[in-house]
Amino acid sequence: MPPLSTSMPPCYLIALIKHETNTFSPVPTPLSAFGHGRGPYFGEAAKEAFRGSATPFAAYLDIAEREGATIVTPVAAESWPSSACSRKTFETLMDPLEEAVAAGCDAIFLDLHGAMVIEDCDDAEGEILRRLRAIAPRVPIAVTFDYHTNLSPETVALADVITGYKTYPHVDMYESGRLAGEILVDAIKGRIKPVMVHQWLPIVSAIMRHAPEDGPSGAIIDHARAMEKNGTVLAATLLPGFAHADTQHTGIAAVVITNGKRDPQAAHATAARVAGEMMSIALERRAEYVYHPSPLPEAVRRAKLFGDGHPDGPVLLIDHCDNCGSGGTQDVMAVVAEILRQQLDDVAIAPIRDPQAVQQMIAAGIGNNVTLSLGGKTDMPSIGLTGKPLAVSGRVQAITDGEIVFRGPMYTGLKSHLGPTAVLDTGRAQIVVTSLHHEPFDLLIFRHCGIEPTKKRYIMLKSRIHYRAGFKPIASHIVECHGEGVTNADLSVYSYTKLKRPIYPLDPL
Numbered sequence: 001m002p003p004l005s006t007s008m009p010p011c012y013l014i015a016l017i018k019h020e021t022n023t024f025s026p027v028p029t030p031l032s033a034f035g036h037g038r039g040p041y042f043g044e045a046a047k048e049a050f051r052g053s054a055t056p057f058a059a060y061l062d063i064a065e066r067e068g069a070t071i072v073t074p075v076a077a078e079s080w081p082s083s084a085c086s087r088k089t090f091e092t093l094m095d096p097l098e099e100a101v102a103a104g105c106d107a108i109f110l111d112l113h114g115a116m117v118i119e120d121c122d123d124a125e126g127e128i129l130r131r132l133r134a135i136a137p138r139v140p141i142a143v144t145f146d147y148h149t150n151l152s153p154e155t156v157a158l159a160d161v162i163t164g165y166k167t168y169p170h171v172d173m174y175e176s177g178r179l180a181g182e183i184l185v186d187a188i189k190g191r192i193k194p195v196m197v198h199q200w201l202p203i204v205s206a207i208m209r210h211a212p213e214d215g216p217s218g219a220i221i222d223h224a225r226a227m228e229k230n231g232t233v234l235a236a237t238l239l240p241g242f243a244h245a246d247t248q249h250t251g252i253a254a255v256v257i258t259n260g261k262r263d264p265q266a267a268h269a270t271a272a273r274v275a276g277e278m279m280s281i282a283l284e285r286r287a288e289y290v291y292h293p294s295p296l297p298e299a300v301r302r303a304k305l306f307g308d309g310h311p312d313g314p315v316l317l318i319d320h321c322d323n324c325g326s327g328g329t330q331d332v333m334a335v336v337a338e339i340l341r342q343q344l345d346d347v348a349i350a351p352i353r354d355p356q357a358v359q360q361m362i363a364a365g366i367g368n369n370v371t372l373s374l375g376g377k378t379d380m381p382s383i384g385l386t387g388k389p390l391a392v393s394g395r396v397q398a399i400t401d402g403e404i405v406f407r408g409p410m411y412t413g414l415k416s417h418l419g420p421t422a423v424l425d426t427g428r429a430q431i432v433v434t435s436l437h438h439e440p441f442d443l444l445i446f447r448h449c450g451i452e453p454t455k456k457r458y459i460m461l462k463s464r465i466h467y468r469a470g471f472k473p474i475a476s477h478i479v480e481c482h483g484e485g486v487t488n489a490d491l492s493v494y495s496y497t498k499l500k501r502p503i504y505p506l507d508p509l
């Protein structure tokens with residue numbers, strides 16, 4: 001139980017280290033990847049980068065300011081998903097955090113992912129907590145996790161408060177941070193005594209089935225929200241896991257917090273009951289967490305037919321097997337090739353990551369014609385694929401510096417860096433090509449380079465679920481296109497070696 005704060009004003013430490021590691025991804029994770037392409041933020045720069053954004057970090061800042069606390073923000077480092085980061089990179093992020101904790105603080109508020117893997121450690125969050133606890137064994141710690149967390153028992157044992165997002169697309173990051181932060185502050189002030197219980201199921205669930213409206217997660221989250229609302233629990237969180245990380249903690253978890261101030265035993269029993277109710281829905285409906293793709297040509301044909309009917313709004317084609325927001329290389333051309341082969345017209349595509357192609361277009365200049373060997377620059381040895389570029393010709397339509405500030409509803413207010421970006425117009429398709437990775441969830445990916453997405457007949461997105469934040473409201477139809485890549489929802493393409501077996505659906509359960 002967290003001790004009462006003694007210093008006046010209290011010192012609150014807020015930190016963010018976030019990476020969703022796809023252990024099958026060939027995409028490297030250098031230090032510069034943290035900060036969405038610009039490197040991590042340290043000290044005051046961390047505070048300034050995240051203040052006012054729709055993130056747990058910003059929620060923590062608001063709470064700390066309200067409480068009149070002295071605020072320390074040693075590090076804020078978030079990368080788009082990719083392969084495991086090196087020990088050296090991880091230590092560069094940990095050094096300022098450990099130093100700040102060693103200097104003394106009254107509470108620690110962490111904004112973590114939950115599926116971060118380091119080259120020599122499959123449970124980065126467990127290690128972060130273990131090391132902070134070693135320095136400050138009695139300082140209370142709150143953590144907010146991403147929905148795609150693979151939760152280890154060690155992590156739960158070392159934290160006082162854990163919450164996670166209840167939405168996918170993740171549009172409630174701020175609210176999740178606020179919930180964790182308020183519970184910790186109430187505990188510090190002695191108003192409550194958090195009791196936390198977690199349960200875990202050996203189910204490796206397809207992320208394409210994670211959205212609340214698509215599978216069992218919706219019913220589980222509804223139950224969690226109802227239990228929070230009627231005061232049975234302080235927080236109830238579903239963590240459906242991250243299937244593309246091959247670790248022994250990969251699976252579905254529930255974390256429930258109750259107030260044990262009056263009766264810790266009863267509070268524990270209630271938390272265990274609610275967690276059990278949440279997990280029993282997941283277990284009973286586990287078959288709905290399996291994704292059943294249809295062949296790519298058939299999907300594109302279906303999309304074409306929708307477009308032929310002059311619908312009210314664009315038809316979305318979702319290239320979900322190569323989603324950089326889950327570790328995809330973002331340069332697999334299979335779905336683009338099929339769209340061009342079936343001659344869909346009036347298509348906007350975003351984003352293909354190919355810095356070489358961008359440089360060729362910059363060299364050619366706006367208005368001039370180029371022939372590119374586009375995409376396909378990255379091999380994916382973990383799933384036996386080699387990169388296959390696509391020969392395309394067209395006119396360079398636009399060139400940008402790729403500097404954007406999200407309009408929302410996801411990551412509202414946060415800056416992102418696409419790197420030098422260019423648009424190739426093939427006549428039928430306008431293809432946005434970036435130098436850095438970016439999952440398109442904001443209409444800005446098109447608008448910042450002069451394409452109005454609402455006016456297009458078809459839009460192809462390298463995304464999985466997050467596109468729904470910005471694009472679902474403008475779409476007439478949505479067609480999931482099963483291409484290729486390291487975010488394939490067909491889990492049989494992966495050679496798992498570390499999962500705790502038996503695990504569903506790879507084994508019967």
Ligand SMILES: [Zn+2]
Nearest residue numbers: 146147148170
């Ligand atoms: Zn997520």
